[in-house]
Amino acid sequence: MKVHPCGHVARLGPKLMCRHLMGEDGLSHDYVHLLTGRGMEYHLCCEDCDKARADGVEPELLEACEGCVERIDDPDNRALVGWRGEPEIPRRPEPFDAVPFRTELPRRLREPVDFAAVAGEDRPVWMVLTDDGRIMRFDADTGDFAVLGRVRLPSETGRAWNGGELRRRLHVAPRGDFAAVVRDYGRHGAVVDLATGKTVMKLDGGDYRCDTVPFSLAFTEHEGRTVVVHRTDWNRVDATDPATGELLTDRTLDKESSLDYFHGALHVSADGRWIVDDGWVWAPVGIPYAWDLRAWLSGEPRVAEEGLTRLAYRDYHWDGPMAWAGDAFAIAGIGPDDIALLDGVVLVHPGNGDDSPVNVFPGPRGALFGDARRLYSAGPDGLEVWDPFTGERTAAVPGFVPARHHPGARELAAVSGPVMERLRLPA
Ligand SMILES: [Zn+2]
Ligand SMILES: [Zn+2]
Structure with missing residues (x-):
């Protein structure tokens, strides 16, 4: 030999x-x-x-x-x-019959602070947060809009750890009955009942290194009712029924049972089964964790501490693009460390119970959006469309850089000044 x-x-x-x-x-x-x-x-x-x-x-x-x-x-x-060097990006061009088009925003909705889909609507219904704190419902097809509420958060100063600004973020429940305004990289937030316009919950995520993460918040539906998942301290998240104020995840966490984990941005799977938390631990190391959201909301409140599946482990890196694609979860960046991340995606399957990838492929850059079949990346040159299960790039829409996905209406959208730019995703 x-x-x-x-x-x-x-x-x-x-x-x-x-x-x-x-x-x-x-x-x-x-x-x-x-x-x-x-x-x-x-x-x-x-x-x-x-x-x-x-x-x-x-x-x-x-x-x-x-x-x-x-x-x-x-x-x-x-x-x-x-x-x-550069990786080879596999391509499998497919017809992608979609051209971006522009919808003018009504004057009162221009230059919004944020906007979010009413995901359960099959029409392109969005909520828009304006600088003065108003939440407006906006039907992008008809141009109709209405003020549904107004939120003023306690003022906060400072900067995000990565040098960015503290910023308000709008989240909307799938059926559009509740919304939340939170301050990313800050401490405060509020939940609003959009039927009455009244603030029903004041959120306080605590001030311990809250500058390192977007405010943990996500809406979901459970047994026919809207549920809000929200940070209640740096190392604790809870779920509440905003209609009644009932806490669904009551548990006592002592020194033994609590996590040394800074909760971050939350990503709920389309079917409401899983939740991913893009947080970090001291070193610092970014560790997105998944847990069984349905079990958590069904009387197993310790799943959020004891039933965690680690999806990645990256030195100095969290708060990056991530998205669900069906029941797989796409995490941007290939590599173990902030200084050694290749543009691309690691696809994991939280249901498998570990972080061994089901696919790793180079190419995607920028924000990620997904549906059951495709993954979309909003890179600096525009939209790219991927088959996440083969890693092939199947289409591109140069120049269109969406910021939000409307799963119900199957649209991607960006807002720039007086215009919403939209793209209808083909089936
Ligand atoms: Zn050897
Ligand atoms: Zn050498």
Whole structure:
């Protein structure tokens, strides 16, 4: 049998590597992935070889045994510091019969603070939050609008940890009966009954490092009623029936049973079965967790602490694009660390109970939206359409960069000044 350059007689590894990553000393080096341009294939070289590469000296890449490759390129090694080169993006062009069109916003709705879909409507009905705190219902097809409520949050100053602004965010229940206005990277929020316009809940997510996360909030439906899931402290979320004020997740959390986890943005699956929480733990490490939302709302309130499935583990990285695509969940960015994330998607299946991906594919950039069949990415150049299960790009709409998805009306939309730009998704 052949002796590999790593000095071992063993099965040949799937990647080439520079000499410095071999042997005892190998694990002492940071390293990069050198993409070859064939699919997501890559080889490995150490940081010094990478620096020499930048000066035009190509590293000598050698064969190594399977064990040597796995030892270095192990997610637990956490020494990956970057990707170099470009991956190949597989394409399978399909007809995508959709052209963006413009709808003028009524004067009072222009330059809104935020807008959100009434997801349970099959018409393009949106709620719009204006700068003076009014929540307006807006039918984008007819142009009809009405003021349904007004919310003033306690004032807050400061900045988000990532340098961004504190900002108000609008969330709307699927059937449009309740809305919430929260301050992302802030502490306060409120839930409004849209039938009466009255504020029915004042939300306080606590002030411990609330600047690091969008305010945790999501609406869902459970047994025919609207439920709001919301942060009640940095390490606690609860679910409340906003019509009655009934707390559905009553539990006592002591030092033992509470999490050391900063809850972040919440993403509920379309069928209401799962919830994903894009939070983080000290180091800091971003760890999106999923739990069984239906069980949580059906008398198992400890599922949110004891029934968590970890979906990713990324140093210094959270609050990135994520979306449900059917019962799979797409997480933007391939890699273990903020400094080593390749544009692309890791697709996981919370129902599988672990974070082993069902697919990993390069390409998607920007905000993600999904439905049962497709994944949409709103990158800087425009919309791209993906088959999340094969990783192929099937269509693109250059220049259209949507901010919100209306699942019921099957539309993507962006608002810019006086105009809502819309795209109807083909079936
Ligand atoms: Zn090297
Ligand atoms: Zn070896």
